[in-house]
Amino acid sequence: MSLExxxxxxxxxxxxxxxxxxxxxxxxxxxxxxxxxxxxxxSNASEKVLDRIAQIVxxxxxxxxxxxxxxxxxxxxxxxxxxxxxxxxxxxxxxFKAVGESVAKPIEYYGNNIGNxxxxxxxxxxxxxxxxxxxxxxxxxxxxxxxxLTEQSPKKFCTNPYGWTKWMIEQILMDTATADPEWNVVLLxxxxxxxxxxxxxxxxxxxxxxxxxxxxxxxxxxxxxxxxHVFGNDYDTPDGTGVRDxxxxxxxxxxxxxxxxxxxxxxxxxxxxxxxxxxxSVLEIIKAFSEACGRExxxxxxxxxxxxxxANWADCTxxxxxxxxxxxxxxxxxxxxxxxxxxxxPDGYGE
Numbered sequence: 001m002s003l004e005x006x007x008x009x010x011x012x013x014x015x016x017x018x019x020x021x022x023x024x025x026x027x028x029x030x031x032x033x034x035x036x037x038x039x040x041x042x043s044n045a046s047e048k049v050l051d052r053i054a055q056i057v058x059x060x061x062x063x064x065x066x067x068x069x070x071x072x073x074x075x076x077x078x079x080x081x082x083x084x085x086x087x088x089x090x091x092x093x094x095x096f097k098a099v100g101e102s103v104a105k106p107i108e109y110y111g112n113n114i115g116n117x118x119x120x121x122x123x124x125x126x127x128x129x130x131x132x133x134x135x136x137x138x139x140x141x142x143x144x145x146x147x148x149l150t151e152q153s154p155k156k157f158c159t160n161p162y163g164w165t166k167w168m169i170e171q172i173l174m175d176t177a178t179a180d181p182e183w184n185v186v187l188l189x190x191x192x193x194x195x196x197x198x199x200x201x202x203x204x205x206x207x208x209x210x211x212x213x214x215x216x217x218x219x220x221x222x223x224x225x226x227x228x229h230v231f232g233n234d235y236d237t238p239d240g241t242g243v244r245d246x247x248x249x250x251x252x253x254x255x256x257x258x259x260x261x262x263x264x265x266x267x268x269x270x271x272x273x274x275x276x277x278x279x280x281s282v283l284e285i286i287k288a289f290s291e292a293c294g295r296e297x298x299x300x301x302x303x304x305x306x307x308x309x310x311a312n313w314a315d316c317t318x319x320x321x322x323x324x325x326x327x328x329x330x331x332x333x334x335x336x337x338x339x340x341x342x343x344x345x346p347d348g349y350g351e
Contacts, residue, residue, distance in 0.1 A: 002131050002184040004265030007033035011086050014038050015072045016093030018045035020204045021193055024253040026053055030061040032257050037085045041071040046349035052201040072116040082127040089131040091256055098211045102162035113165035131184040133259050136170055138191045139163035148315040151271045159307030177269040184267045186259045191245035191275030191314050193252050195334040196341035203341030205348030218342035221293040230282050232304035237311055241282035245275035245313035248329035258325035275314030276327040292335040
């Protein structure tokens with residue numbers, strides 16, 4: 001049964017907490033007074049993130065953060081975490097996340113993302129911890145029938161294995177909550193997280209060639225790549241390029257803290273969209289980033305990519321009305337903070 005607790009009484013396990021969204025969420029949790037245990041195997045993150053988080057939140061708050069380097073699929077390691085810490089709630093980020101790579105490596109994606117989730121919820125069940133927030137994605141909506149997307153919009157056929165893992169994990173968690181009414185599940189469907197912490201100390205650090213638009217644009221701005229590749233300019237949108245709902249990663253992180261407060265003492269399963277409710281085109285992003293970095297960024301138009309939808313953006317009324325959460329930062333701030341991070345850390349967390 002979910003017990004109602006104050007933040008200072010609540011110990012939150014954050015899987016994948018050293019990653020892009022995870023690290024920003026850990027900052028918000030620590031600043032909100034929570035105790036935080038990060039489990040991350042650092043396969044797509046850097047241990048330097050922990051020092052940066054401590055710099056942001058200060059020594060006193062950082063004392064409430066613990067880190068265990070482990071694979072979430074390793075049940076022995078997970079059991080050791082639950083033996084060592086009084087875990088009350090779990091925020092589950094850990095997973096492979098590159099759409100293109102998932103097409104090339106479907107077995108690895110299904111094995112890792114679904115496998116580690118099953119290991120996690122099985123261990124949680126064994127230790128009587130039944131409160132979980134899952135890092136889902138708007139990709140489960142597929143090619144939308146109508147916009148904006150609400151939580152009642154149908155889940156659709158996914159266009160890649162990464163999307164299918166989100167789709168299936170949602171189903172696993174819904175079925176778990178149906179089978180055992182003591183479970184307390186929140187599914188957060190993110191739209192497109194960009195930006196970085198305003199300090200410039202933490203941000204997105206993709207390995208290899210970035211799969212997402214913003215880190216690619218940032219690498220062009222810092223001189224690591226020649227130009228931005230725009231896939232398709234013949235979509236049915238105002239400027240012909242794809243439209244997405246971009247959300248500042250700090251707003252997104254705050255959404256997890258709002259979800260923790262909302263789910264406190266509840267049971268059942270609830271879904272929330274986390275976005276801004278506004279669509280922005282690829283060319284608008286390039287223009288905004290050009291303004292943030294002070295120079296025109298070159299781009300080339302390429303053919304459409306298979307699987308890309310024309311447009312999507314969120315209706316976030318439910319999150320505002322139930323959780324009291326809404327995004328407060330616009331595209332200019334997202335690009336400003338992303339540029340601040342990239343310009344001070346051109347190689348991410350590398351030397």
